[in-house]
Structures are given as structure tokens and as C-alpha cells.
Amino acid sequence: MNNKKKIFQSVLPATVAATIISMSTCSMAADSDPIKVGVMLPFSGVYAGLGESTRNGLKQALKEQGNSIAGRPVEFIEMDTEAKPARAPEITSSLVDNQKADFVIGPVHSGVAMGMIKTIKGKDSIMIIPNAGANAATGAFCQPNVFRTSFSSWQTAFPMGKEAYDMGYKKIVTMSWNYGFGKESLEAFNESFTKAGGEVIKEMLVPFPKTEFQSYLTEIASINPDAVFVFFAGGGAVKFVKDYDAMGLKGKIPLLGSGFLTEGTTTAQGPAAEGVITTLHYADALDIPKNKSFRQEYETLYGKPADLFAVQGYDAGQLIVDAVTATHGNTADKAALIQQMEKLEIDSPRGSFHFSKAHNPIQTIYLRKVVDGQNTVVKVAHENLEDPARGCKL
Numbered sequence: 001m002n003n004k005k006k007i008f009q010s011v012l013p014a015t016v017a018a019t020i021i022s023m024s025t026c027s028m029a030a031d032s033d034p035i036k037v038g039v040m041l042p043f044s045g046v047y048a049g050l051g052e053s054t055r056n057g058l059k060q061a062l063k064e065q066g067n068s069i070a071g072r073p074v075e076f077i078e079m080d081t082e083a084k085p086a087r088a089p090e091i092t093s094s095l096v097d098n099q100k101a102d103f104v105i106g107p108v109h110s111g112v113a114m115g116m117i118k119t120i121k122g123k124d125s126i127m128i129i130p131n132a133g134a135n136a137a138t139g140a141f142c143q144p145n146v147f148r149t150s151f152s153s154w155q156t157a158f159p160m161g162k163e164a165y166d167m168g169y170k171k172i173v174t175m176s177w178n179y180g181f182g183k184e185s186l187e188a189f190n191e192s193f194t195k196a197g198g199e200v201i202k203e204m205l206v207p208f209p210k211t212e213f214q215s216y217l218t219e220i221a222s223i224n225p226d227a228v229f230v231f232f233a234g235g236g237a238v239k240f241v242k243d244y245d246a247m248g249l250k251g252k253i254p255l256l257g258s259g260f261l262t263e264g265t266t267t268a269q270g271p272a273a274e275g276v277i278t279t280l281h282y283a284d285a286l287d288i289p290k291n292k293s294f295r296q297e298y299e300t301l302y303g304k305p306a307d308l309f310a311v312q313g314y315d316a317g318q319l320i321v322d323a324v325t326a327t328h329g330n331t332a333d334k335a336a337l338i339q340q341m342e343k344l345e346i347d348s349p350r351g352s353f354h355f356s357k358a359h360n361p362i363q364t365i366y367l368r369k370v371v372d373g374q375n376t377v378v379k380v381a382h383e384n385l386e387d388p389a390r391g392c393k394l
């Protein structure tokens with residue numbers, strides 16, 4: 001029996017409706033209570049597209065299991081974070097303390113992640129971060145009950161510093177939104193670029209989520225650096241890449257980025273994205289059987305191509321499936337679940353990975369180039385890169 005119900009709650013302020021979607025393929029019995037999965041993602045605002053992809057990927061992994069694990073149905077409780085850090089403690093607490101969620105999946109935005117981690121610390125729910133890269137999440141603030149299926153800020157930007165220098169660029173301007181993830185990405189780029197012998201001649205920070213880039217681009221044109229390295233994502237990345245082209249900088253000053261600049265955005269960016277070079281732990285065209293089958297199934301389910309955010313959501317779903325299967329459906333003993341999660345090898349579309357001691361993926365970072373609207377692999381930038389997990393005491 002496929003039992004599907006939708007309940008709208010008013011746990012949170014008027015702008016947010018909590019959607020409880022309960023899906024079951026077997027009849028409810030006392031020993032088959034639902035596994036509760038809280039989902040905290042941006043379904044509105046500049047990161048809405050990222051939230052949707054993440055949710056799609058997560059649901060795809062559970063659909064493959066008939067929405068049940070070890071005989072227990074899975075219940076999703078969805079909350080819109082709006083990518084607003086101030087909302088994080090209240091929503092997390094409602095999922096953890098009121099709903100008693102077994103797992104909380106989220107968020108996309110690093111500021112939201114830090115609020116969630118502070119609230120979930122020491123609680124009986126397991127947080128799986130499917131995107132936010134804040135170094136501290138698996139660094140100084142690492143927790144036994146916090147895992148990440150995505151990346152650290154450091155991991156995605158550090159390899160590009162050396163790659164940029166090796167491409168012959170010596171003087172670079174860096175630019176990002178002015179918040180944790182962006183600043184950490186620029187720092188990581190700077191770390192390896194300077195070590196290789198390059199110089200960051202100007203760092204530009206734009207208030208989040210502002211997308212008026214014209215004055216910054218005018219300044220870049222007058223500085224005329226060898227290249228520009230940026231972090232923007234979602235709607236901001238679309239606008240930035242198009243503005244860069246429209247202002248006549250494309251073709252004159254090469255544009256580099258951490259891979260989010262061209263993830264899930266190339267269709268909207270159109271010809272402006274062609275030739276943009278980035279580093280990331282995924283590429284659409286990765287020649288891995290699991291990637292091909294994942295992308296095909298995603299396209300069938302959702303009618304559009306998958307992106308990295310979908311992969312990370314899918315892997316959060318796979319992590320739940322594999323861990324709960326290993327405990328034969330027991331989610332009451334969280335220490336046992338965590339022990340299983342620490343041992344797992346995740347069969348990801350990016351290539352299989354396992355977790356570091358700090359619970360962050362150890363994974364390969366690729367140098368990519370947009371060709372015909374696709375992120376293609378130029379080469380491996382760093383094989384099996386592990387985040388240094390600075391300050392983590394796990």
C-alpha cells in the first residue's frame with residue numbers, strides 16, 4: 001500500500017509551512033514506526049534552486065528503497081530556511097525537540113549550518129549536512145552527531161590556487177559574497193596561490209545576497225589582473241557570469257571559481273559560461289557508471305539534469321539508508337548508528353568516498369571547464385583530498 005499524506009503545520013511564523021510527507025510501502029505496525037527525517041533547506045531566496053536539487057536527490061535515494069528502510073517507512077518534515085542564519089536555532093529546535101527527528105538534513109548556507117550545529121549539539125538527532133561548507137562544521141565545532149556529505153570550504157578552493165599559478169596567472173583579484181563560506185573559500189585559494197608564488201592583489205566582498213556587481217566589475221576592468229577567482233552560487237552565480245560577459249571582461253580576463261559558479265547554472269548562464277574554469281568534487285560528465293545511472297534516473301524523475309547539489313542530497317539519503325540497514329532498522333541507539341556511519345563507504349555518483357575522523361568526505365577534486373553548457377573534467381586537481389579539520393577534537 002502506498003500511504004501518502006501531507007499535513008501543514010503552523011509550528012513556525014506565517015511565512016513558513018512545515019510540510020510533513022509521510023510515505024509508506026507497508027502497513028503501519030507498532031514495530032514499524034516511521035523514521036523521521038527533518039529537512040532544512042532554502043526553498044525560497046537566492047539559494048532556492050540549490051534547495052530544490054538537494055531535496056530531489058534525497059528523495060531519489062529513498063524512492064530507490066520504496067521509501068522504506070528495514071521495513072520502516074520514512075517520514076519527511078520539510079522546513080524552508082530561506083538561507084537566513086537567524087532562523088536556524090528555532091527551526092532546528094522544532095525538529096529536534098518537538099518532532100524528535102532521527103535525522104536532520106540541512107542546510108545549504110554556512111551561516112545556517114553554524115546555528116543548527118549549536119542547537120543540535122548533545123541532542124538525540126543526527127545532522128547530515130548536504131551542502132554548507134563552513135570549515136568549523138567539521139573543524140573546531142565538529143560533533144559526534146554531525147556528518148557532512150558535501151565538502152569543506154577549504155576543500156573546494158584550495159586546489160585552485162596552485163592550478164591558477166600553473167596556468168600562468170601571477171596577479172589575481174578575488175571576490176565573493178561577504179559571509180563565512182565565501183571568505184573561507186578566498187582564504188583557501190589565497191593559501192595555495194601564495195604558496196605557489198602568486199599574489200592576490202585585491203579582495204572584493206559583496207554583501208550577501210546582493211547581486212548588483214557592476215561597480216565591482218568596473219574596478220576589476222581598471223585593475224586588469226591576470227585572472228579573477230570568485231565564489232558565487234545559485235541565482236547570484238547566474239547574474240555574475242552574465243554580467244562579467246556583458247561588461248566585456250570575458251575573453252580579456254579569465255574567470256576562475258570554486259565550482260559552485262557553474263553548478264546547476266549553465267543553462268541560465270548560456271554562452272557566458274563557456275570556458276569558465278572551476279574546481280569541485282564533481283562534474284556532470286564524470287565517467288563513472290554510478291554517475292550515469294544516477295543522472296539518467298534523476299532526469300526521468302524530475303525532467304531536468306542533475307547537478308552537484310542533487311548528488312549531495314542523494315548521498316545524504318544513501319547514508320541514512322546504509323546506516324539504518326546496518327542497524328536492522330534500529331534508530332533509537334544513536335551511538336550505534338553513528339558507529340555504522342563512520343565505517344560506511346558511500347557509493348556516490350562523484351565516486352565512492354568514506355568519512356574522515358571529523359565526518360567530512362575524503363574525496364577527489366577535479367579541474368573543470370564549461371564546454372557546450374556542461375562542466376567537463378580537464379584533469380584531477382587533487383586525488384583523495386582530506387580537509388585538515390583544524391581544531392576538531394573527535
Ligand code: PHB
Nearest residue numbers: 109110132133181233260
Ligand atoms: C555555503 O554557504 O556554505 C554555500 C552556499 C552555496 C554553495 C556552496 C556553499 O553553492
